[in-house]
Amino acid sequence: MxxxxxxxxxxxxxxxxxxxxxxxxxxxxxxxxxxxxxxxxxxxxxxxxxxxxxxKKSFQYYTKKNIEALTNFLESRPNIKEGFKELFNNSIAESIKDKDKKGCFVVNTTTELIPNNNGFTVAIENNKHLFEQIFYQYLKKGKENGQLTTTQDLKALAALLFILYNGLKVVSKIQSNEYELKRAVEVALLLIH
CATH class of the missing domain: 1.10.10.60 (Homeodomain-like)
Incomplete structure (x- = not known):
């Protein structure tokens, strides 16, 4: 039995x-x-x-939940500029409230295991690709519906926003000044117009 x-x-x-x-x-x-x-x-x-x-199963579980949450969040924010601003500001607030200063599980895994453990490279690259694709589709939607007039390469802009999002998770482990972090986000988001 x-x-x-x-x-x-x-x-x-x-x-x-x-x-x-x-x-x-x-x-x-x-x-x-x-x-x-x-x-x-x-x-x-x-x-x-x-x-x-x-x-690995924990990591996959985290990335799956994270991608689902990101997708649902952005889909429920029709204003592209405000959606990104809210996403980044929420990330800052969550990071500052985290008493353990954990940062991002994916970023932590990347810095701990890459390049010495290639078994995780594919999963980390997949996560990056999915994040950037979601950001790109959101920017493209804004461009198509006339919210954005930028002539920037949207894929490059999506990659930059992914870097900013992950960078905030790292910096917030040592920098707890919410105003300064939000101000940096405001400057970066000037690229979305």
Whole structure:
């Protein structure tokens, strides 16, 4: 008779993701995971594989949720300039409120594991591509409906906004002056016209 899992796999992935996000991949031990997740070592291995597999699944779970949230957020903001401004300002506010100063899980993973662990390069590149594509489509929509008159290359602008978004997550780990961060965003968003 197969054993019945007494835990919610997505809830465990969320908990694992938060632990990896806070401590990093290398600093998180299997024992840390056992203690934090509240499930035994055998269940972790049986359900998720080893630590690296659990990390990869947590990372995929995070990026999937993040992309869904970004898409839903921008789709519900018909004003392109205001949508980007609100997105960046929300990111700043969330980062400043985070007492653990975690930053962005993707950025943290990139700086910790790349270039020494090529197993994550594809997932990180995919995340970058999806983010930039969402930003590009949003800018294109603004251009098509007459909100934007810019002659800038929209793909290059989308890439720049992705860099800014990730940069804010890094800088907010050490810079907690909300006014200064928002002012920097205002200057960058002058490119969207």
């Amino acid at each position: 197969p054993r019945i899992k007494l835990f919610d796999e997505n809830e465990v992935l969320t908990k694992a993701m938060n632990l990896f996000w806070k401590k990093g991949y290398a600093a998180t031990s299997i024992q840390d995971l056992v203690s934090h997740l509240g499930i035994n070592r055998a269940s972790i291995y049986a359900t998720y594989g080893d630590k690296e597999q659990l990390f």
